[in-house]
Amino acid sequence: MSRWKPNALERLREAAIELFEERGYEGTTVADISSRAGLTERTFFRYFSDKREVLFSGSEELGAVFAGAMASAPKTLAPLEVVAAAFEAASPLFEPRRASALRVRAIVAAHPELRERELMKTTMLAKTIASGLQARGAPETTAALLALTGLAVFQTALERWISDAAKRDLAYHVRDALLALRRELARVGDRSVRRPSVRRTPTL
Amino acid sequence: MSRWKPNALERLREAAIELFEERGYEGTTVADISSRAGLTERTFFRYFSDKREVLFSGSEELGAVFAGAMASAPKTLAPLEVVAAAFEAASPLFEPRRASALRVRAIVAAHPELRERELMKTTMLAKTIASGLQARGAPETTAALLALTGLAVFQTALERWISDAAKRDLAYHVRDALLALRRELARVGDRSVRRPSVRRTPTL
Numbered sequence: 001m002s003r004w005k006p007n008a009l010e011r012l013r014e015a016a017i018e019l020f021e022e023r024g025y026e027g028t029t030v031a032d033i034s035s036r037a038g039l040t041e042r043t044f045f046r047y048f049s050d051k052r053e054v055l056f057s058g059s060e061e062l063g064a065v066f067a068g069a070m071a072s073a074p075k076t077l078a079p080l081e082v083v084a085a086a087f088e089a090a091s092p093l094f095e096p097r098r099a100s101a102l103r104v105r106a107i108v109a110a111h112p113e114l115r116e117r118e119l120m121k122t123t124m125l126a127k128t129i130a131s132g133l134q135a136r137g138a139p140e141t142t143a144a145l146l147a148l149t150g151l152a153v154f155q156t157a158l159e160r161w162i163s164d165a166a167k168r169d170l171a172y173h174v175r176d177a178l179l180a181l182r183r184e185l186a187r188v189g190d191r192s193v194r195r196p197s198v199r200r201t202p203t204l
Numbered sequence: 205m206s207r208w209k210p211n212a213l214e215r216l217r218e219a220a221i222e223l224f225e226e227r228g229y230e231g232t233t234v235a236d237i238s239s240r241a242g243l244t245e246r247t248f249f250r251y252f253s254d255k256r257e258v259l260f261s262g263s264e265e266l267g268a269v270f271a272g273a274m275a276s277a278p279k280t281l282a283p284l285e286v287v288a289a290a291f292e293a294a295s296p297l298f299e300p301r302r303a304s305a306l307r308v309r310a311i312v313a314a315h316p317e318l319r320e321r322e323l324m325k326t327t328m329l330a331k332t333i334a335s336g337l338q339a340r341g342a343p344e345t346t347a348a349l350l351a352l353t354g355l356a357v358f359q360t361a362l363e364r365w366i367s368d369a370a371k372r373d374l375a376y377h378v379r380d381a382l383l384a385l386r387r388e389l390a391r392v393g394d395r396s397v398r399r400p401s402v403r404r405t406p407t408l
Binding site: 078079080081084092115116119120123141142144145146149151152153155156157158159177178179180181182184185187188189192 | 282284288319320345347349353355356357363364381382383384386389392
């Protein structure tokens, strides 16, 4: 077994997905994954801290792309446009994984411990986005509100991207979901601002 | 120790919060909590499946209140108004816990296993809301988008409610956060709808 192989990370990830599908997640060891990828366990642990992590590779990179895009967005952009810009910047990272995305989702959905890990990753991304908004001047709770709302848009966009027969990119679906949300919020009444309407009876 | 005591659930919860603060979460056993509350371990396990659950009591009731409010909301209401109605219906459940909310939050924040449990509870609430919207005719991914957005509003409202010196109720903060979000979304441009602007050069 050679000590250096190109694309070790992607090969480990692909091997893990195959094995989880063939033998189940519990029935697969780190040794199995490494061996299927033609690599050593030591190499596995150079990339991933444990078996769960192999399905979430790229999430640190994703956070870094979000942070970078937010920091470099034009100063005049509205906060949710800054969040959208971050998601759009990350869109190309997802394209090579379109084919495996459905498979990974099925594996994660079937295992509570993987769902928990995914939730923790999502929470970390929310923190990254909230920090980026605070760095641009948003108050703390507003930043958290917009970060969580942004993630709702992002998760919806991911769902639609995964199952999009027309294979439009993630950036398209981000914008589409954001506009759908804008339409829905435009239908919310501003009850707290308006005074209760006084019913006018015609003067007799 | 008498076999029946009123408000067993609240007493167990209060005893747990006290002990977690005094001895730490890890240093406290179910036996300690039961004993402090003047109850047996058997009684504890009648209310909670494990030590973690004692901090999240009421989340099933919360889900039931959400579902009930959504099912009975007027048919003409916009989807996010239906979600807001669910949160507003739950507002009175929170009022008795205003004083302990900050203490619970501090304990949860300090323990990853409690944060994970909290995330799972939040995800379950999102599913409840999404189901309620689908039952009213919303397509699946739209329902998920609005449920997650609603939870972003709810979490923000909770944060502001906990630290509100004026002690306005949760329903007030839900409406306030929803309107803040509406304002932010109104600032998002409809780029995907507009054609790219053509720069007009004066005819020479």
